[in-house]
Amino acid sequence: MEILSGKIVAEAVKTQITADTILHKNNTGITPHLAAILIGNDGASETYVASKIKNCADVGFKSTLIRFDGDASQAAIEAAIVQLNNDTAVHGILVQLPLPKHINEQQIINLINPLKDVDGFHPISIGNMVLGNASFIPATPYGIMLMLKHYGIDTVGKHAVVIGRSNIVGRPMSILLSQATNPGNCTVTLCHSKTQNLKAICKEADIVIAALGIPGFLKADMVKEGAIIIDVGITRVADSSKKTGFAIKGDVDFDAVAPKASFITPVPGGVGLMTIAALLTNTLTAAKLAAQ
Numbered sequence: 001m002e003i004l005s006g007k008i009v010a011e012a013v014k015t016q017i018t019a020d021t022i023l024h025k026n027n028t029g030i031t032p033h034l035a036a037i038l039i040g041n042d043g044a045s046e047t048y049v050a051s052k053i054k055n056c057a058d059v060g061f062k063s064t065l066i067r068f069d070g071d072a073s074q075a076a077i078e079a080a081i082v083q084l085n086n087d088t089a090v091h092g093i094l095v096q097l098p099l100p101k102h103i104n105e106q107q108i109i110n111l112i113n114p115l116k117d118v119d120g121f122h123p124i125s126i127g128n129m130v131l132g133n134a135s136f137i138p139a140t141p142y143g144i145m146l147m148l149k150h151y152g153i154d155t156v157g158k159h160a161v162v163i164g165r166s167n168i169v170g171r172p173m174s175i176l177l178s179q180a181t182n183p184g185n186c187t188v189t190l191c192h193s194k195t196q197n198l199k200a201i202c203k204e205a206d207i208v209i210a211a212l213g214i215p216g217f218l219k220a221d222m223v224k225e226g227a228i229i230i231d232v233g234i235t236r237v238a239d240s241s242k243k244t245g246f247a248i249k250g251d252v253d254f255d256a257v258a259p260k261a262s263f264i265t266p267v268p269g270g271v272g273l274m275t276i277a278a279l280l281t282n283t284l285t286a287a288k289l290a291a292q
């Protein structure tokens with residue numbers, strides 16, 4: 001069994017981005033610039049956005065954080081997006097999810113200029129991804145693809161089971177793994193809360209992507225010997241032994257599943273870190289596109 005380290009791969013991706021950013025600055029005089037919108041004060045979202053801002057600085061990007069109170073109006077958030085769309089010094093825009101219940105999420109996403117849609121959530125980005133055209137790929141599935149590639153894992157012809165059909169992870173992951181690339185070229189089964197015989201389906205899988213948000217859901221008796229296990233879960237579970245008061249738990253029962261796996265991602269230190277690395281990759285691409 002080999003652990004797929006998000007820490008190692010994300011560092012490698014960031015080293016490459018740092019070098020490319022220096023080149024881009026030397027050639028164009030332009031510094032890639034990411035704008036992040038954070039609404040409310042959800043603890044996990046605060047952590048992820050803070051990490052995005054820090055990582056931008058690490059690779060030589062500019063970043064701007066725009067904060068709204070949790071009761072901000074749809075109109076106020078939309079006005080901020082329009083302003084960022086019109087700001088030629090900003091290359092990438094993201095709105096941290098989830099949003100407060102009173103905000104229409106799709107309407108917000110639809111408003112982002114697709115050329116600055118570094119989260120890859122805009123319908124144009126999703127459409128291009130499905131068609132196999134150049135596009136911004138949602139950061140978590142993109143990060144997983146970068147990780148599989150880094151470790152030289154051959155996925156061609158393999159049966160991949162994706163558990164979870166969210167627009168930001170499961171659904172795009174199923175599309176990417178089905179594309180005629182390597183990683184890719186998988187036969188994909190996309191499972192969700194209404195799937196029958198989930199255990200039997202998982203047991204058939206050469207690759208399992210667990211992205212359902214239930215800590216420890218994937219047990220050892222649900223996976224076959226030698227399977228590749230990718231854990232997308234990042235649930236905060238109360239843990240008084242931690243300074244923070246919580247532990248981060250994946251969707252995989254790691255200790256029980258790891259001995260059966262050929263490769264497995266840890267939580268923390270796996271897919272989460274790749275999400276940030278992929279976002280940086282998309283932001284540099286957006287800056288390069290703007291300079292053309």
Ligand SMILES: Nc1nc2c(c(=O)[nH]1)N[C@@H](CN(C=O)c1ccc(C(=O)N[C@@H](CCC(=O)O)C(=O)O)cc1)CN2
Pocket residue numbers: 047048049051094095096097098119138139140168234248267268269270271272273275276
């Ligand atoms: N606008 C977006 N919102 C959300 C996305 C996204 O891609 N775009 N994905 C997730 C959250 N997410 C990024 O925003 C994210 C999740 C996890 C991590 C990460 O680094 N995890 C670490 C642990 C960090 C910690 O909690 O201490 C790890 O797994 O090692 C980064 C980004 C939902 N929202």
